[in-house]
Amino acid sequence: MKEIPVSKRNLIVAVILAVVIAVGILVIENWPLHTEQGSTASTSEDSLVSAAAVNAIEKVFQVNYQEGKEVWLNRICELSTPAGCELFSAGADRMWEKYVDAKSVVTAAMQAVEKIADNGSEQVWRMTIMLSSPLPGSNKTQDTAYVVLAKTDSGWNFDRFLMEAEINAILDREKTPTTTVEEGKK
């Protein structure tokens, strides 16, 4: 048997290298995906979408009963998909009647907090909304919204608010431990 002489210094270097490689593998394997999502959220595309969401939702909660429903809806529809505009307009009659009865004049500020889901052509964002004063039927001036934005020929547009069942499903999923954030379209 042939003996291979190994110096003490080389042995220490080899051990350090092995430890560094092992730690590196462990770090890569356990790197949390939400950090990856965080970097995704900072991409220019996401910035465009979040800006579109902020602009559109600001219009929804910018209410001045003296302007009339049509002016209010037109402002919203300018930043909405055609179907989203039609959906909002079709269901807003009773809401606007309450604003007129309460003589509501409200301004809103908001922040896109987090991208919840993304299938390439649609994104869902969680938003925080702050009102200058409460709207009729509520005494809150801060609330959370879950908003769908869709990619159209003219860019990203507001499509609709998520329904209660959809929000509950998202909140339930957030409670369960998972690293999958990006939605995969079939």
Add this chain to the structure above:
Amino acid sequence: MKRFFLIIVVLTLLIPTAVYAQGNDPWSEVFQPDGNLNPDLIDLGVTTEHPDWMSIELPFGQSLDLDANYHRYQTPSGNIVVLPSASTLFFMAMNPQESGLTNSNGSLGNGYGSLISFLGLAAGDNLDWNRIQAEHPEYTSPDQFWGAVLNGNQDVWTYFSGWGFITNLLQMTWNDGALRSLYLLYLNGTQNCASIPGGCSGVVTPPPPPRECPDPSVSMQQPVLTIQKTAPNNPLVVGQDTETRRGADIQARVTVPPVIFTWYEPIYEERDVCRSANVGETPNCKTSSGLTINDGVSDTERVFKECRMHVEHLPDAVASLQATAALDAASQDWITGKLGQTHYEAYIHQANFTLIPGIGSWTGGCDGGGTCTATGQALRVPFADPGTFNLRLDVVTTGTRFRGIPITQPRRVGIDGTMKVYVTLPALVP
């Protein structure tokens, strides 16, 4: 393309199978053996309502209240057939208990297969099937998954990976009100009309008939509605017309034929008889010809003679009339898109108008024959945007009564129309 397939499948689902027309199946009074609707059905027209399960909750306690929309028929035995619009059906399927879907006989007898096909087309591409299979391997096919959703055993919302299809589905329904895919049957719907989709609107509830005579019957024709532009022939956007801000005139009109209520009055006559004598009465006649002494007392009794037929023309007056105009989506796109490219800052001035009551008003009344009419006009409506405006007329009637008894419930009917508003665009000619 997907919309095309959906329409094809919807039309396919509307072709009833022969099984409906056989035996004691309650569907046998809905469809004839050849598959056509039975002419004895009473067309109750289209009914809309705002149920909680079609409400979209917004932040700060606000909500968008969407219309649930049904076309309904009443069978001779008092069952109600309900055809929901495509979007209404989708929301019913997502809320089978609250919407009353599970109470329908049709959802079991004819509907689950068709309903599953509808759901697959409307929403199937927007589900994360890989995740469903990973978390629920017991569903070996999409049909099993949809069946569990309809039975209330499976929450579908967790698995959506697309969201815009709901707004597209709603828009498709609004643009094509005839897109209805499923017949739902509610047994004894006239007796329980408050709990069926669409409620008691228009449901015929005749009073109990006299025992000796035929049942009363009710027949009614559908109201005739029109909404149209009456002047000018080719309206220009306000500001471009020769007369300053001429705008356009819109007329809405509805004619409600009388409800024909046929009932039968039993006619009795008095006849001399010899009845048994009561204690204390002095007998003065014989109750039987074989007797030799008087044992009865002369009296009169009411005897049924005949049924006399009465035909009533009951007026079903107009209780409310509403007309609106809305610039369609394609025109809005054209203004902000193509027109905006050549005319800087082209924008939509006013896409929606409340015509009546609002810009105009309506009047109505009934004639001696029971025919009721109502007419409304909105004059000089200041349309400022070019394109196609969708006109909508919605009418609610009072229902009919006879001698204080309700015969038919109020009806809700509506019609759509269109009108065009033109714009003159300058062009450079070399």
